[in-house]
Amino acid sequence: MRVPGVVFASHALLPEAAGDQALLQVVNVATLPGIVMASYAMPDVHWGYGFPIGGVAATDTASGGVISPGGVGFDISCGVRLLAAGDDRDALAPHRLRRLMDELGRCIPRGAGRGAVWQVGRAELEHVLTDGARYAVERGHGVARDLWRCEDEGVLPGADPGQVSDRSVERGLGQLGSLGSGNHFLEVQAVETVYDEAAAGAMGLRERQVCVMIHCGSRGLGHQICTDHVRTMDRAMARYGIEVPDRQLACVPVDSEEGRAYLAAMAVAANYARANRQLLSEAARRAFADTVGCGLDLVYDISHNLAKLETHQVAGAPLRLCVHRKGATRALSAGHPELPRDLAGFGQPVLIPGTMGTASYVLAGVPGGGAWHSTCHGAGRVRSRHRAAREVDGQQLRSELEAQGIAVRGTSWRGLAEEAPTAYKDIDRVVEASEGAGLCRKVARLVPLGVVKG
């Protein structure tokens, strides 16, 4: 290990599921060339590809620091977007909620492969890949204000479609504006508790308000980009004299041909993911307008799978770092120049999707935030998909959720069972540990009214 491993967690949250190698992965990441300060893990840490999910690692770009696709994940720029409705939950009587959920269930494409809100050709897709959500808005899929409330204003700079394989583009063509599967969802929620009135007010949130949370990523396009660049780096590593304890940690110097190629391709996938969430927002807006007649204003949009080049003070000197966040969310403190002007006094909004049927959170960045201003990203899995599918009956789970008043529009019974709340850590404990560790503070807690499940 070149640096220590630092795990932010309560004892109860430490990964202990049989065979969960997450803490070994924290150790493995600590061996990467150029890593600075520590290999960090958030309270929702669990076993991932190479890096743990919930891992944060920064490398010094000026002294051979590496970039590793495993430190971003296969679902590049997977993230969350929250929209606030004009209506409060009191206005959403059961029959109106049912109509709304039926319409969302009809118009939100989801599941492996199939369906997209926006059918584009190659030329149009290329604009999406370089200009992300901004291009979607320029083409009428949203309003200018949406972009002010997106991380990076909806566009990650430096995207080069020339670094992306034909196969990646092919996979991306038919999926623009779709949830995908696994833990991805679109939920109708209500604000249950506001912890910080001033911050919530600035974000446009109040108690009892209806919201829409969208959790999805870069679909097959991002997956293919990760696959392609892991293979390239696996072959190139030896030329740079790099050895890693796990082939899944394939990496190259940030400042190398392969490193720059990955970052340019990663930005392509990030822009696809941001446009994807923008298009799904527009579909949700149409469904709300048609069924309950109210609008949806964007609260924020933020990724939890990304590497970014950031300048941080290390031992009193500014260093240009490549900060990998995989299942970890950036959480800038108040006053940072990258924050939207009207939110500058409150810290970066951090959107935490809970497990299906449980709560979700809005958090904010705090001064002195550790781990390069990062915090948790969600509940964190504790049981494998296989085990959850064996132990949970999807149809029974849906009945239980409906009995709690949560409308469910799913895709497959098995997929529903794999995402059972029992397969995940308790989101309340994860958020409590994150706040307790000084990584963020609570702004609001939201509860589900209806879920469209990928």
Next chain:
DNA sequence: ATGTCC
């Protein structure tokens, strides 16, 4: 996460 193996 992922046309859950080109």
